[in-house]
Amino acid sequence: MEKYDLVVIGAGPSGYAAAMRALDFKKKVLLIEKNNVGGAGVTNGALSSKTWWELSRETASFRKNLRRFNLEVPSINYKEIQAEVGRAVAERTDMLEEHLRLIHDSHYAGLLSFKKGVARLLSQHEVEISHPVLGREVVWTENIILATGSRPRYLPELPIDEKYVMTSDGVETMDDFPESMVIVGAGVIGCEYATIFSGFGQTKVHLIDKGDRILPFEDEDIVRVIERNMENSGVLIHRNSRLVRMEVKHERVEYELEYDDGSKAVFNVARALVAVGRMPNYEDLWDSGVNITISKRGIEDNDTQTNISNIYAVGDITADISLVNVGELEGRYAVEKIFGSPDRKLLYENISTIMFLNPEVAGVGLNETQARERGIDYKVVTLDYSCIPRAIAKRNTQGFIKLLVTHDDDMKILGMKVIGNQASSAIQAVALLISMDKGIEELAECVHPHPSITEGIQECVRMLLNKSLFKPDALKGRLSCRTYSAGVYADIRF
Numbered sequence: 001m002e003k004y005d006l007v008v009i010g011a012g013p014s015g016y017a018a019a020m021r022a023l024d025f026k027k028k029v030l031l032i033e034k035n036n037v038g039g040a041g042v043t044n045g046a047l048s049s050k051t052w053w054e055l056s057r058e059t060a061s062f063r064k065n066l067r068r069f070n071l072e073v074p075s076i077n078y079k080e081i082q083a084e085v086g087r088a089v090a091e092r093t094d095m096l097e098e099h100l101r102l103i104h105d106s107h108y109a110g111l112l113s114f115k116k117g118v119a120r121l122l123s124q125h126e127v128e129i130s131h132p133v134l135g136r137e138v139v140w141t142e143n144i145i146l147a148t149g150s151r152p153r154y155l156p157e158l159p160i161d162e163k164y165v166m167t168s169d170g171v172e173t174m175d176d177f178p179e180s181m182v183i184v185g186a187g188v189i190g191c192e193y194a195t196i197f198s199g200f201g202q203t204k205v206h207l208i209d210k211g212d213r214i215l216p217f218e219d220e221d222i223v224r225v226i227e228r229n230m231e232n233s234g235v236l237i238h239r240n241s242r243l244v245r246m247e248v249k250h251e252r253v254e255y256e257l258e259y260d261d262g263s264k265a266v267f268n269v270a271r272a273l274v275a276v277g278r279m280p281n282y283e284d285l286w287d288s289g290v291n292i293t294i295s296k297r298g299i300e301d302n303d304t305q306t307n308i309s310n311i312y313a314v315g316d317i318t319a320d321i322s323l324v325n326v327g328e329l330e331g332r333y334a335v336e337k338i339f340g341s342p343d344r345k346l347l348y349e350n351i352s353t354i355m356f357l358n359p360e361v362a363g364v365g366l367n368e369t370q371a372r373e374r375g376i377d378y379k380v381v382t383l384d385y386s387c388i389p390r391a392i393a394k395r396n397t398q399g400f401i402k403l404l405v406t407h408d409d410d411m412k413i414l415g416m417k418v419i420g421n422q423a424s425s426a427i428q429a430v431a432l433l434i435s436m437d438k439g440i441e442e443l444a445e446c447v448h449p450h451p452s453i454t455e456g457i458q459e460c461v462r463m464l465l466n467k468s469l470f471k472p473d474a475l476k477g478r479l480s481c482r483t484y485s486a487g488v489y490a491d492i493r494f
């Protein structure tokens, strides 16, 4: 039986990162993948959907700019766009696979093995790998990292067939733009695809959530901007309603909503996309003798370690945040915990996120909704994009920056949200300050490039320190500098 220091199951972002980090410790590693290297980080997931989003955004902007040249709007070639997404996915997958092959010829030769097949734990130290052609084999390992990710959550009452009623696994395989599409679930995936399809301008998008608004976890001021833009691009947001029936009829989808007042309405669309969360992949992953503790949300881990001391779990299979960057962080951390001794516990406070909407929304740390849920009082400053020269030059001043700090003189950064053009590039400095547990002075004094969106962040910080260029009391509506305590906002006056 072959022997390894570490077997990693799943070559998505978390497993791939774990396997590569183990090489730094010169350990003998086996990485097992049953499907596509890169997992949902690449295929039917992060990279593919972001490529659709970029192409949709480009199309929307191209269409808008045609007016400058007095040109007619040309038709859009769906197949070409789909092929471009395919090329993006192949480019990344090929690169990840090529890297695995080249490792053999590098100074890590003999350390990393990669096997295709479905892996399953027979015991705490034995892993079975089954492949339809290569057959079955069992290997022995000192340590195991489970990185098998997640899949779309199904609602049993909906007729999901990945043809008419799809999940994110099927939505990229359509033959053409549907003339209409209802999206069930207005969370991140639902809203990103609503933005993508409405941006191409070929599909009438309907959006439903079981809650009474889109993005239920997001601050209301952010949601207002996103909803306004969606509705301006023709998205029908169903509010105060509940999906009570969905059926495939004559190769189309019929659905019925019940409103809060008891009335009902029936809608007919070409396709449906169901995006109501994801489920961890742990079914049949271990034999009954291996008792790993799980909850409905995934494996409950202690800083990546499961209740079985040599078995670790990372990425979407665990019961916390499901993101590529978090999966990679956990994968690397698990390896450091197994073969080294990390300096500190895993930190989630400075995780940066981007939602690919119109416009993009980037964040780090807590938003106001989360701070309130935790009963934290805070100071909050906002600055409208119309105060930022870079946004003016871009001819798009829709958006704002919002910075939350502790309600004391230290003013430690709790979190930041930026909604608007280039939002994602603006948050990194703040992420670093949060991870270093620093206050805001560093940002106030640093010289930012001009013109840049980060100058807006600097101005936010200066407002809190009473040294801003623009005064919130004078530019009401564009700037604000307030405290939030016991449910009440109050302007800060120095």
Ligand SMILES: Cc1cc2nc3c(=O)[nH]c(=O)nc-3n(C[C@H](O)[C@H](O)[C@H](O)COP(=O)(O)OP(=O)(O)OC[C@H]3O[C@@H](n4cnc5c(N)ncnc54)[C@H](O)[C@@H]3O)c2cc1C
Residues within 6 Å of the ligand: 009, 010, 011, 012, 013, 014, 015, 032, 033, 034, 035, 036, 037, 038, 039, 040, 041, 042, 044, 045, 046, 047, 049, 050, 117, 118, 119, 120, 147, 148, 149, 150, 168, 189, 281, 285, 314, 315, 316, 317, 322, 323, 324, 325, 327
């Ligand atoms: C539509 C969509 C868009 C997204 N966009 C973003 C984004 O913009 N930014 C972001 O940060 N995150 C995004 N995510 C989330 C992100 O893709 C996941 O958080 C990330 O891929 C999780 O990585 P993972 O390695 O834990 O799992 P996965 O990527 O799911 O990889 C797990 C791998 O394990 C393999 N596997 C499963 N079981 C076995 C087994 N028994 N044996 C062998 N192999 C097995 C699977 O085939 C898969 O390749 C998006 C997700 C979706 C669905």
Ligand SMILES: NC(=O)c1ccc[n+]([C@@H]2O[C@H](COP(=O)([O-])OP(=O)(O)OC[C@H]3O[C@@H](n4cnc5c(N)ncnc54)[C@H](O)[C@@H]3O)[C@@H](O)[C@H]2O)c1
Residues within 6 Å of the ligand: 155, 184, 185, 186, 187, 188, 189, 190, 192, 208, 209, 210, 211, 215, 216, 243, 275, 276, 277, 278, 321, 322, 323, 353, 354, 355, 356
């Ligand atoms: N840009 C990004 O970083 C990005 C993009 C896509 C996905 N992701 C990751 O993938 C995860 C999964 O995304 P998701 O959008 O599927 O989950 P989500 O948790 O973001 O949203 C699910 C939505 O479905 C709604 N819902 C649940 N049950 C419902 C029902 N019966 N009827 C109608 N609505 C219902 C919920 O209220 C929620 O708004 C995210 O949590 C995120 O971690 C990240």
